Amino acid sequence: MVVYELSEEQTNKVFRALADATRRDIVRRTLHAEVSISELAASYDMSFAAVQKHVAALEVAGLVSKIARGRERIVRGQPDTIRHAQELLTSLEDIWRQRISRLDDFLSDEAT
Amino acid sequence: MVVYELSEEQTNKVFRALADATRRDIVRRTLHAEVSISELAASYDMSFAAVQKHVAALEVAGLVSKIARGRERIVRGQPDTIRHAQELLTSLEDIWRQRISRLDDFLSDEAT
DNA sequence: CTCATATACAACCATTTGGTTGTACGATAC
DNA sequence: GTATCGTACAACCAAATGGTTGTATATGAG
Numbered sequence: 001m002v003v004y005e006l007s008e009e010q011t012n013k014v015f016r017a018l019a020d021a022t023r024r025d026i027v028r029r030t031l032h033a034e035v036s037i038s039e040l041a042a043s044y045d046m047s048f049a050a051v052q053k054h055v056a057a058l059e060v061a062g063l064v065s066k067i068a069r070g071r072e073r074i075v076r077g078q079p080d081t082i083r084h085a086q087e088l089l090t091s092l093e094d095i096w097r098q099r100i101s102r103l104d105d106f107l108s109d110e111a112t
Numbered sequence: 113m114v115v116y117e118l119s120e121e122q123t124n125k126v127f128r129a130l131a132d133a134t135r136r137d138i139v140r141r142t143l144h145a146e147v148s149i150s151e152l153a154a155s156y157d158m159s160f161a162a163v164q165k166h167v168a169a170l171e172v173a174g175l176v177s178k179i180a181r182g183r184e185r186i187v188r189g190q191p192d193t194i195r196h197a198q199e200l201l202t203s204l205e206d207i208w209r210q211r212i213s214r215l216d217d218f219l220s221d222e223a224t
Numbered sequence: 225c226t227c228a229t230a231t232a233c234a235a236c237c238a239t240t241t242g243g244t245t246g247t248a249c250g251a252t253a254c
Numbered sequence: 255g256t257a258t259c260g261t262a263c264a265a266c267c268a269a270a271t272g273g274t275t276g277t278a279t280a281t282g283a284g
Contacts, residue, residue, distance in 0.1 A: 008133040015131035020272090021120045024200075031207045038230055050273055052231075057271095071230050071281040079208040086201045088136075089194050096143045096191040132242090150260055162243055164261075169241095183251040183260050 006084050010062070014085050017061035022046075023054050030064050031077030037066075040075065118196050122174070126197050129173035134158075135166050142176050143189030149178075152187065 006014065017023055022044055029035055029043075041051040055075055058064040062081040066073045118126065129135055134156055141147055141155075153163040167187055170176040174193040178185045 011136075012131045012133065015127045016271095019124050019127035019131060021124065024123075024204075027204060028207055031204060032211055036230080041230095046272090047274065048231085049233085049275080052233090053272070068231095073231065077204075077208065079205055082201050082204050082208075086198060086205070089198045089201070092136075092139060092143060092189075092194050093191055093198070095140055096189065096194075099144055128241095148260080153260095158242090159244065160261085161245080161263085164263090165242070185261065 006088075011085075011088065013057075013061040014063065014081060017057050017063055018085070020054070022051075023058055023063075026051075026054060026058060026075070027063055027077050027082075029077075030075045031079065031082075034074045034076055036069075036072040036074055038072070118200075123197075123200065125169075125173040126175065126193060129169050129175055130197070132166070134163075135170055135175075138163075138166060138170060138187070139175055139189050139194075141189075142187045143191065143194075146186045146188055148181075148184040148186055150184070 018027075025043075026040055029040065037052060037055055038048065040055065041048040044051055055064065055066070059066060062078055064075050064077055066075055068074075130139075137155075138152055141152065149164060149167055150160065152167065153160040156163055167176065167178070171178060174190055176187050176189055178187055180186075
């Protein structure tokens with residue numbers, strides 16, 4: 001399986017974008033179904049422009065994409081980028097697991 | 113399986129902490145083996161105090177813990193918190209998968 | 225055509241972030 | 255005891271973040 005690595009800068013943007021409850025909620029909603037920016041904006045207690053900025057941050061991170069439909073912009077969640085972030089976390093967990101298995105080896109050596 | 117949910121604020125801190133290449137590297141190294149703060153500081157092109165702040169951000173997020181050993185502070189990666197973040201990303205992916213399966217249902221209804 | 229809607233974007237502002245240097249203090253080495 | 259090492263923490267600063275309002279523009283409705 002070929003994994004397309006994200007650049008460090010791209011990775012920063014992905015995690016940064018996920019570090020906000022409103023943005024995480026936008027990702028959830030746009031993964032669930034296509035939503036326009038104004039529909040999103042109606043849900044949060046902040047200005048339209050603020051929501052627009054959150055969507056822009058998510059778009060730059062690759063967590064959502066926008067397509068024009070008439071005068072609306074439809075926002076779609078991008079599961080691939082989520083998966084990239086997940087793979088990075090998995091690689092961290094693997095480091096831990098390798099450490100544990102090294103420790104097991106050490107202990108079984110000890111026992112002989 | 114009981115999953116201990118992180119608060120929104122705690123989740124913000126975890127992702128925020130991961131949104132920096134130096135901090136991700138510190139997590140990698142401290143998951144691999146125990147390292148003192150000064151050992152960490154020697155690796156990065158910034159002041160000791162700056163590295164100390166990065167470690168503090170990771171500690172507040174629950175991604176590392178510190179224990180005193182003599183005059184040193186040993187930093188340990190905390191795989192549990194990594195797993196919490198991973199579970200959140202998995203729940204996002206699940207939302208996507210449910211959408212796909214709804215779409216499949218729709219298409220098979222269409223076919224009948 | 226005119227009006228309302230959906231979006232884009234600039235300018236502005238307060239707060240947070242990420243770095244710096246300097247100072248203080250406990251633990252270890254000599 | 256004194257010097258050194260490892261850490262903690264405060265004060266400071268520039269840049270980024272997350273919100274605001276205001277203005278412009280394109281699309282759809284009537």
